Amino acid sequence: MKALVAVKRVIDYNVKIRVKEDNTGVETANVKMSMNPFDEIAVEEALRLREAGIVSEVIAVSLGITQCQETIRTALAMGADRGVLVETNAELQPLAVAKLLKAVILQENPEIVIIGKQAIDDDCNQTGQMLSALLGWPQATFASKIAISDGHAEVTREVDGGLETISIRLPAVITTDLRLNEPRYASLPNIMRAKKKPILMTTPEALGIDVTPRLAVLKVEEPPRRQGGHKVGSVAELVDKLKTEARVI
Amino acid sequence: MAALVIAEHDSAGLKPATLNAVAAAKEIAGPDIDILVAGKDCRLAADTAAKAAGVRKVLLADEVTYDHGLAENVAPLVVELAKNYSHLLAAATTSGKNLMPRVAALLDVMQISDISAVVSADTFVRPIYAGNALQTVRSKDPIKVITVRGTAFPPVEATGGSAAIEPAATTDAAGLSEFVRAELSKSERPELTSARVIISGGRGMQSGDNFHLLEKVADKLGAAVGASRAAVDAGFVPNDYQVGQTGKIVAPELYIAVGISGAIQHLAGMKDSKVIVAINKDEEAPIFQIADYGLVGDLFKILPELANELDRRQ
Numbered sequence: 001m002k003a004l005v006a007v008k009r010v011i012d013y014n015v016k017i018r019v020k021e022d023n024t025g026v027e028t029a030n031v032k033m034s035m036n037p038f039d040e041i042a043v044e045e046a047l048r049l050r051e052a053g054i055v056s057e058v059i060a061v062s063l064g065i066t067q068c069q070e071t072i073r074t075a076l077a078m079g080a081d082r083g084v085l086v087e088t089n090a091e092l093q094p095l096a097v098a099k100l101l102k103a104v105i106l107q108e109n110p111e112i113v114i115i116g117k118q119a120i121d122d123d124c125n126q127t128g129q130m131l132s133a134l135l136g137w138p139q140a141t142f143a144s145k146i147a148i149s150d151g152h153a154e155v156t157r158e159v160d161g162g163l164e165t166i167s168i169r170l171p172a173v174i175t176t177d178l179r180l181n182e183p184r185y186a187s188l189p190n191i192m193r194a195k196k197k198p199i200l201m202t203t204p205e206a207l208g209i210d211v212t213p214r215l216a217v218l219k220v221e222e223p224p225r226r227q228g229g230h231k232v233g234s235v236a237e238l239v240d241k242l243k244t245e246a247r248v249i
Numbered sequence: 250m251a252a253l254v255i256a257e258h259d260s261a262g263l264k265p266a267t268l269n270a271v272a273a274a275k276e277i278a279g280p281d282i283d284i285l286v287a288g289k290d291c292r293l294a295a296d297t298a299a300k301a302a303g304v305r306k307v308l309l310a311d312e313v314t315y316d317h318g319l320a321e322n323v324a325p326l327v328v329e330l331a332k333n334y335s336h337l338l339a340a341a342t343t344s345g346k347n348l349m350p351r352v353a354a355l356l357d358v359m360q361i362s363d364i365s366a367v368v369s370a371d372t373f374v375r376p377i378y379a380g381n382a383l384q385t386v387r388s389k390d391p392i393k394v395i396t397v398r399g400t401a402f403p404p405v406e407a408t409g410g411s412a413a414i415e416p417a418a419t420t421d422a423a424g425l426s427e428f429v430r431a432e433l434s435k436s437e438r439p440e441l442t443s444a445r446v447i448i449s450g451g452r453g454m455q456s457g458d459n460f461h462l463l464e465k466v467a468d469k470l471g472a473a474v475g476a477s478r479a480a481v482d483a484g485f486v487p488n489d490y491q492v493g494q495t496g497k498i499v500a501p502e503l504y505i506a507v508g509i510s511g512a513i514q515h516l517a518g519m520k521d522s523k524v525i526v527a528i529n530k531d532e533e534a535p536i537f538q539i540a541d542y543g544l545v546g547d548l549f550k551i552l553p554e555l556a557n558e559l560d561r562r563q
Contacts (some may be wrong), residue, residue, distance in 0.1 A: 095357070163433075228541055
């Protein structure tokens with residue numbers, strides 16, 4: 001079976017973001033960009049399924065501007081077989097991304113789709129669930145363990161109370177949580193090899209999908225800053241302050 | 250305008266986060282708020298929901314199909330009910346996050362995730378980039394599907410209401426997914442997301458065994474115990490302890506961070522706490538910049554001392 005992974009280009013998780021002065025968004029010019037960390041986990045899981053002989057081919061899909069090719073190259077350097085870029089300069093919101101992914105999936109026919117549970121830029125946590133709804137497929141979100149057999153996936157999910165295991169029929173969409181695996185680093189030879197792997201280019205127009213945003217972003221602001229930085233010298237002083245000054249114990 | 254809040258429950262009762270979602274719904278739709286309780290043998294949860302302040306009616310869908318809240322089965326039910334509402338809301342918990350985007354996609358609308366403020370019936374504020382920016386968005390969709398950041402909306406009273414309970418129309422099982430088992434953490438302590446006091450440990454705790462030092466202090470304060478991602482990744486404690494951008498978002502009266510350096514993604518989960526205490530041996534740790542009270546030192550000495558001091562001053 002084929003596995004499809006979706007990879008998003010986001011501001012690197014180590015970068016301290018800056019809100020633009022005109023409050024239209026977050027500064028992305030001259031900022032280090034990387035693959036969304038949850039999507040790296042998705043790529044790694046698909047590769048492990050291929051190495052286990054369950055998956056035959058891993059396709060990495062990204063959506064957005066031309067530079068998203070770099071994100072696909074990262075997935076290819078990790079070991080994915082080929083890429084698809086849905087190229088557009090338009091702002092893509094999760095519903096549009098889910099529709100575009102559905103269109104790609106109907107062409108590629110994967111039996112398992114693995115994507116990050118959320119992107120660390122918009123923190124939406126929607127795309128996987130929306131995609132499975134549009135496809136009429138089952139979903140297993142926040143996966144920390146995946147076992148595939150007999151046309152089913154048994155997936156352990158990280159939920160608020162602990163862990164929950166469900167069994168879903170394939171084809172299905174699975175979204176990754178942090179403890180699913182530790183993604184590998186791409187080796188230099190694999191980075192070189194990745195340059196020769198094919199990336200299929202398409203567009204929302206070619207796929208026949210309307211990506212008009214449904215949410216208008218009115219403004220983006222800095223949150224109020226917290227005034228901290230006071231130090232106390234001893235446990236006794238701490239307890240004293242908590243009792244008499246902060247009055248929280 | 251009317252809002253439907255999808256209850257989070259364990260059949261026997263309502264999860265507290267539901268009351269925060271009702272509070273957000275109230276800001277949008279005033280008195281016209283209904284609650285959906287979907288599950289199996291969940292009459293008791295419906296009874297609790299009916300007592301919540303400001304609820305108009307409770308819709309009860311008590312069917313084996315909705316057992317364990319499988320999104321493939323519950324989403325069609327919510328979609329079926331959606332025609333009577335302008336807004337559909339759920340808490341931004343793992344179950345709300347699992348269900349609501351599926352509902353939104355079936356309705357062909359964008360979800361508005363994790364709102365922290367209501368500006369108007371179609372305009373909301375939500376944190377992005379781990380809470381390092383706040384985005385104000387206006388939805389152009391006919392139905393607003395929303396998840397609610399509980400810490401941003403003080404819960405409505407759990408009692409005082411007397412809403413009628415009506416059976417909801419039911420839908421067929423999708424036959425796509427099955428519940429296998431749950432391994433839920435058992436604890437006598439309060440739940441993280443509703444605790445008044447939280448004490449969390451990070452990588453500095455060095456092992457899971459050392460968390461008993463935190464638990465001793467927690468017992469004195471009636472506190473919940475949490476952890477940073479580093480402590481969960483290292484296997485010290487289970488995943489449900491995690492506070493942060495992708496874990497639980499908390500805002501207790503008092504948050505005590507022990508051996509936690511203060512990575513952005515951890516701060517995202519706790520920086521709205523009323524009072525923050527940091528205990529760390531590294532005086533340069535970023536957590537001190539946001540802490541109201543910082544104590545530099547060895548946590549293995551400080552924690553027992555703190556437990557004793559709390560005892561002494563009871």
